[in-house]
Amino acid sequence: xxxxxxxxxxxxxxxxxxxxxxxxxxxxxxxxxxxxxxxxxxxxxxxxxxxxxxxxxxxxxxxxxxxxxxxxxxxxxxxxxxxxxxxxxxxxxxxxxxxxxxxxxxxxxxxxxxxxxxxxxxxxxxxxxxxxxxxxxxxxxxxxxxxxxxxxxxxxxxxxxxxxxxxxxxxxxxxxxxxxxxxxxxxxxxxxxxxxxxxxxxxxxxxxxxxxxxxxxxxxxxxxxxxxxxxxxxxxxxxxxxxxxxxxxxxxxxxxxxxxxxxxx
Amino acid sequence: xxxxxxxxxxxxxxxxxxxxxxxxxxxxxxxxxxxxxxxxxxxxxxxxxxxxxxxxxxxxxxxxxxxxxxxxxxxxxxxxxxxxxxxxxxxxxxxxxxxxxxxxxxxxxxxxxxxxxxxxxxxxxxxxxxxxxxxxxxxxxxxxxxxxxxxxxxxxxxxxxxxxxxxxxxxxxxxxxxxxxxxxxxxxxxxxxxxxxxxxxxxxxxxxxxxxxxxxxxxxxxxxxxxxxxxxxxxxxxxxxxxxxxxx
Ligand SMILES: Nc1ncnc2c1ncn2[C@@H]1O[C@H](COP(=O)(O)OP(=O)(O)OP(=O)(O)O)[C@@H](O)[C@H]1O
Ligand SMILES: [Mg+2]
Numbered sequence: 175x176x177x178x179x180x181x182x183x184x185x186x187x188x189x190x191x192x193x194x195x196x197x198x199x200x201x202x203x204x205x206x207x208x209x210x211x212x213x214x215x216x217x218x219x220x221x222x223x224x225x226x227x228x229x230x231x232x233x234x235x236x237x238x239x240x241x242x243x244x245x246x247x248x249x250x251x252x253x254x255x256x257x258x259x260x261x262x263x264x265x266x267x268x269x270x271x272x273x274x275x276x277x278x279x280x281x282x283x284x285x286x287x288x289x290x291x292x293x294x295x296x297x298x299x300x301x302x303x304x305x306x307x308x309x310x311x312x313x314x315x316x317x318x319x320x321x322x323x324x325x326x327x328x329x330x331x332x333x334x335x336x337x338x339x340x341x342x343x344x345x346x347x348x349x350x351x352x353x354x355x356x357x358x359x360x361x362x363x364x365x366x367x368x369x370x371x372x373x374x375x376x377x378x379x380x381x382x383x384x385x386x387x388x389x390x391x392x393x394x395x396x397x398x399x400x401x402x403x404x405x406x407x408x409x410x411x412x413x414x415x416x417x418x419x420x421x422x423x424x425x426x427x428x429x430x431x432x433x434x435x436x437x438x439x
Numbered sequence: 440x441x442x443x444x445x446x447x448x449x450x451x452x453x454x455x456x457x458x459x460x461x462x463x464x465x466x467x468x469x470x471x472x473x474x475x476x477x478x479x480x481x482x483x484x485x486x487x488x489x490x491x492x493x494x495x496x497x498x499x500x501x502x503x504x505x506x507x508x509x510x511x512x513x514x515x516x517x518x519x520x521x522x523x524x525x526x527x528x529x530x531x532x533x534x535x536x537x538x539x540x541x542x543x544x545x546x547x548x549x550x551x552x553x554x555x556x557x558x559x560x561x562x563x564x565x566x567x568x569x570x571x572x573x574x575x576x577x578x579x580x581x582x583x584x585x586x587x588x589x590x591x592x593x594x595x596x597x598x599x600x601x602x603x604x605x606x607x608x609x610x611x612x613x614x615x616x617x618x619x620x621x622x623x624x625x626x627x628x629x630x631x632x633x634x635x636x637x638x639x640x641x642x643x644x645x646x647x648x649x650x651x652x653x654x655x656x657x658x659x660x661x662x663x664x665x666x667x668x669x670x671x672x673x674x675x676x677x678x679x680x681x682x683x684x685x686x687x
Binding site for chain 2: 298299302303304306307308309310311312313314
């Protein structure tokens with residue numbers, strides 16, 4: 175009996191903790207958006223963050239896109255050729271890349287690379303009182319630290335996802351046509367014919383929303399770091415794990431929601 | 440100028456400040472002493488609005504600040520300078536950019552003016568020529584002095600120093616003490632100096648306040664403190680650990 179009560183207590187504790195964290199993330203998000211409109215944007219900070227997120231993440235994102243496209247094209251070919259459906263490989267690869275693989279994998283990598291960097295940087299500023307020093311100099315930390323990071327990620331995520339899509343679909347074509355000998359013109363025709371503008375739109379909408387989620391979770395974790403160096407490591411890990419899970423979970427609901435909105439008629 | 444009324448604050452389940460009352464007049468220099476961990480830094484953070492009191496009031500130049508929200512504090516924060524105990528220089532900025540930061544926030548864009556003002560502030564803390572260094576390349580004492588230069592560069596009305604001479608060699612420490620006196624005289628700057636260094640306390644303080652168990656336990660001029668017969672104050676001032684005798 176006691177054990178059951180303990181367990182219920184623990185589950186309840188985890189539940190309230192999660193609710194409080196989620197609430198904190200939403201408050202930070204609301205504050206960020208409000209701050210964005212109330213202060214002049216710091217272009218130098220934004221450009222610095224864009225450089226780090228947008229430019230420096232390209233290799234990682236393009237590699238992910240390329241190999242996802244390659245392996246997916248290969249798997250689809252293995253299955254589809256048994257039914258003589260080679261002509262459907264192109265659209266299958268491109269639609270899967272657009273709707274799910276591109277935005278989700280790209281965002282997971284951004285959570286790992288950018289989310290971790292944001293959480294680590296902000297939490298070490300927090301524990302060395304640099305955030306307090308900023309406040310003491312009369313600067314609102316949300317405005318100076320969070321808004322540029324947030325904007326940079328929300329702008330970069332769809333651009334990077336778009337690049338991953340193009341690479342993935344291109345490499346998928348190469349694998350199917352050059353390696354497995356599918357008819358190239360046919361493959362390409364079908365890809366264009368069955369890939370809708372809406373599929374690309376889904377990719378970009380998802381990428382923007384995932385960018386918001388990653389930035390909000392990483393910044394929230396960083397700004398609420400417990401004191402001590404151990405706190406920075408823990409905060410960084412938690413930021414990456416939470417952001418990745420949030421991306422995967424949100425993805426399911428987004429898929430359902432976007433399908434309902436975009437294909438309602 | 441500044442008045443703290445009955446400030447109470449609990450942190451981490453322990454009541455750190457239990458009703459602090461402190462008054463600082465214009466151009467007055469108040470030294471706050473007290474055992475390590477008694478809440479001196481926490482008290483300074485309340486004056487800056489970095490921590491919000493559980494109860495009590497902070498009144499600065501006639502304005503009640505306690506009720507203000509985070510952003511409404513900012514205009515007042517610009518009139519108060521603070522040297523953090525751990526320096527708190529921005530890691531990602533060079534010494535020059537650290538010092539120029541508060542000036543740029545005030546709207547100063549002229550690079551030449553910035554260069555001049557930064558060079559002057561660095562010279563005051565005997566760090567001339569370190570503009571291009573990054574904080575990680577400075578020693579602990581140098582960081583502290585660079586942070587001091589950043590704090591005073593806007594010539595605040597009230598300057599708070601959290602252990603300004605800890606970790607400095609005696610000569611630089613002496614020059615910092617003189618600097619505190621000088622700033623008071625030149626700009627009529629009021630100061631609150633938190634220190635463990637009694638030489639420094641006697642030298643710069645118009646008044647010395649002893650913080651103990653979350654309250655200002657004793658307050659007086661340096662002469663009064665030196666003559667004070669209260670055992671707690673006496674032991675602190677003379678650096679004597681009560682009831683501990685290891686000489687055998
Ligand atoms: N953010 C915090 N969370 C929990 N407890 C805190 C926090 N900041 C300070 N404390 C506690 O408040 C007390 C006072 O801390 P404070 O830093 O003000 O001491 P201090 O008087 O400045 O000491 P020192 O002379 O060593 O700098 C300490 O017991 C510390 O553990
Ligand atoms: Mg302290």
